[in-house]
Amino acid sequence: MVKLLLEITDLAVEVNNKEILSDVDLYIGKGETHVLLGPNGAGKSTLFMTLLGFPKYKLTRGEIIFKGEDITNMSTTERVKMGFGVSFQNPPAIRGVKLGDLLKLEHGEREESQEISPELMEIVRKLKFDENFLERDVNLGFSGGEVKRSEILQLLAQEPDFIMFDEPDSGVDIENVELLAEEINILLDKDKKLGRRKKSGLLITHLGYILNFVGADTAHVLMDGRIACSGNPSEILEDIRKEGFKGCIECCRMH
Ligand SMILES: Nc1ncnc2c1ncn2[C@@H]1O[C@H](COP(=O)(O)OP(=O)(O)O)[C@@H](O)[C@H]1O
Numbered sequence: 001m002v003k004l005l006l007e008i009t010d011l012a013v014e015v016n017n018k019e020i021l022s023d024v025d026l027y028i029g030k031g032e033t034h035v036l037l038g039p040n041g042a043g044k045s046t047l048f049m050t051l052l053g054f055p056k057y058k059l060t061r062g063e064i065i066f067k068g069e070d071i072t073n074m075s076t077t078e079r080v081k082m083g084f085g086v087s088f089q090n091p092p093a094i095r096g097v098k099l100g101d102l103l104k105l106e107h108g109e110r111e112e113s114q115e116i117s118p119e120l121m122e123i124v125r126k127l128k129f130d131e132n133f134l135e136r137d138v139n140l141g142f143s144g145g146e147v148k149r150s151e152i153l154q155l156l157a158q159e160p161d162f163i164m165f166d167e168p169d170s171g172v173d174i175e176n177v178e179l180l181a182e183e184i185n186i187l188l189d190k191d192k193k194l195g196r197r198k199k200s201g202l203l204i205t206h207l208g209y210i211l212n213f214v215g216a217d218t219a220h221v222l223m224d225g226r227i228a229c230s231g232n233p234s235e236i237l238e239d240i241r242k243e244g245f246k247g248c249i250e251c252c253r254m255h
């Protein structure tokens with residue numbers, strides 16, 4: 001039995017006085033990767049932002065426990081300090097901030113220290129990034145794939161325990177999805193057995209193509225703000241590929 005890292009119980013969330021999520025229960029164990037599937041507008045990004053603690057997303061019910069501590073009322077900064085890491089769907093470009101300097105901060109190195117530490121350099125090489133890349137402004141003029149890969153690089157430097165990815169495969173060429181997936185596997189310690197992995201993940205995806213390359217332990221389907229079903233990722237994906245999400249609606253009605 002794996003130890004639980006994140007426990008979401010009976011969550012309901014409002015945005016601009018409109019209820020977007022309700023009855024959401026989700027339990028993620030240490031070292032596990034869960035995947036959240038669902039059609040556009042189902043509320044996937046809303047759940048992402050809520051877990052991150054953005055004030056616009058108002059909890060009207062439920063609680064969120066992380067590492068055994070109630071974080072329901074904690075700020076985003078406190079959650080990140082406790083070990084939350086995120087890869088945004090559309091991270092902003094930051095003019096005037098070099099990726100190398102941001103990486104140093106994320107790795108806990110002082111910005112003024114001129115040299116990038118050997119440890120950090122090892123991470124950069126692990127992801128096969130060109131060193132010149134570190135001199136560029138964060139995300140400015142990066143291709144879709146480079147933006148996503150720079151998010152993964154930053155997460156490797158930051159070393160969080162729980163990482164959420166909002167549609168990491170969106171805007172990435174099909175041939176680059178495999179490369180991105182390999183990097184996500186490195187980040188989530190996929191080369192180690194479940195009990196030895198340090199990091200857990202929640203991977204949000206609309207189409208699930210990336211799951212051909214990233215293994216998930218459990219899948220959940222979010223439909224209209226509720227978890228319609230949870231279970232074996234390959235079985236659920238096979239059903240969705242055959243029947244689309246409409247099969248999930250019918251499956252919901254049967255329960
Ligand atoms: N800022 C907002 N104000 C009002 N409604 C919003 C806002 N953001 C999202 N929504 C609504 O919440 C629902 C879920 O959106 P979202 O979480 O982005 O879905 P997904 O990520 O699954 O595509 C949609 O109906 C959307 O219109």
Ligand SMILES: [Mg+2]
Pocket residue numbers: 044045046
């Ligand atoms: Mg979304």
